[in-house]
Amino acid sequence: MKVLTFARFLRERFGFPVKKLPVHLFLGCPHRENRIGKGGCYYCSNSSFSQLTDYYGLSVENQIKKGIDTYRRKGFEGGFIAYFQTYTNTYCDTEEIRKAVEQALGFEDVVGISVSTRPDCLxxxxxxxxxGIGSKRMFWLxxxxxxxxxxxxxxINRGHNFACFEDALxxxxxxxxLFLCTHLILGLPGEDRGDMAESIRIVKKLGSHGIKLHHLQIIRGTEFEKWYRKGQISVLDWQEYLELLLYLAPIIGEDLIxxxxxxxxxxxLLIxxxxxxTKQEFLKYFYERLKSI
Ligand code: SF4
Incomplete structure (x- = not known):
């Protein structure tokens, strides 16, 4: 069976390859700061973000310039989506994100913007x-x-309920x-295949254009690390995750990017x-097996 990957979608849209270029605003996360939640999601680690020291103090403009230069040196000739990735990128007023997005759009090679956030910060x-930006260039939320x-x-202590997400979406x-993408974690405690399939069906029905999936990983310093060490939570080996994705792929189909x-x-950091x-080997097996569905 066929699926629609983001890379294929972008190639078909633009006629050339496009890569995501991470940009960090370091705005923090309201849920981690106890303003609206209780200290952050249990799978989330501050230390995963502390690896970004190279970016501290760099303007959006300089981060993008640095990223583009790196890709160009490697011979990549395509375009870029400036991806505001870290923490909660709308944890600010509109003026602040406006300045950041406009700096990114100052680059001719930036063909689109992607902003990652929580549903209660929109x-x-x-x-x-x-x-308004989406009317001129591709915009993913x-x-x-x-x-x-x-x-x-x-x-998992997300600090918001489903209704909050539904309202935002x-x-x-x-x-x-706006192009909308929903992040889902597969293999969360207490969920079976049916629950995960249901999550996908629901976001598809609500009009999400894309999904971003990943398997549950236990990261050092998280609440889930404690649970894992006490034997209260389990993770999937790659064969189990492969079978899970093959089960979910027909539900995703080509309707979700x-x-x-x-x-x-x-x-x-990975416990x-x-x-x-490797991820590449995993994807190779996965795409190979997809052909037989
Ligand atoms: S919303 Fe994101 S950054 Fe905030 S605690 Fe949860 S996973 Fe971490």
Whole structure:
């Protein structure tokens, strides 16, 4: 069977390859700061962000310049989507994100923008601004949900419920020029295949254009690390995750643009699962098996 990957979608849209270029605003996350939640999601680690020291103090302009230069040196000739990736990128007023986005759009090679955030940080005036940008260049709004089930959202301490996400997605969806992507984690505690399939069906029905999937990883310093060490939480080995994705792929079909299939955290910060194959090898097996569905 066929699926629509983000890379293919971009190539078909633009006629040339496009890569995402991470940009860090370091705005923090309201949920981690106890303003609206209780100290952050249980799978989230501050230390994963502390690896970004190279970017501290760099303006958006300089981060993008640096990123483009690196790709060009490697011979990449395509375009870029400036990807506001870290923490909650709308945890600011609209003026602040406006300045950041406009700096990014100052680069001819930046053919689009992607902003990642929480559903409880999306005021209407900001959505209107994003929509205006989307009328000129491709604009993706990536909203973290992780699961469409309230029992899971409570268990992982997301700090918002499903209704909050639904409201944000529908408000964003009423704007004509926004592409919407929903982040989901597969393998969260207490969820079976049916629950995960249901989450995908729900976000598809609500009008999300894309999904970004990854398997649950236990990262050093998180609440989930404690649970894992006490044997209260389990993770998927790569064979189990492969079978899970093959089960979910027909539900995803070609209607949802898949931004990511599998997580990438590695090295010192990753407690589990430690797979004995690379992400590229995993994807090769996965695409091979997809052909037979
Ligand atoms: S996963 Fe995102 S929303 Fe949750 S605590 Fe971390 S930065 Fe905040």
């Amino acid at each position: 005021p209407d005036d900001m959505l209107d601004f994003f929509d 990536e909203i973290g949900l992780q699961s469409a089930h309230n029992k899971t959202l409570e268990l 529908l408000r964003a969806g009423r704007r004509e020029n 898949v931004h990511r299939w599998v997580a990438e955290a590695q090295g010192e 589990a699962p430690k797979w004995d194959i």
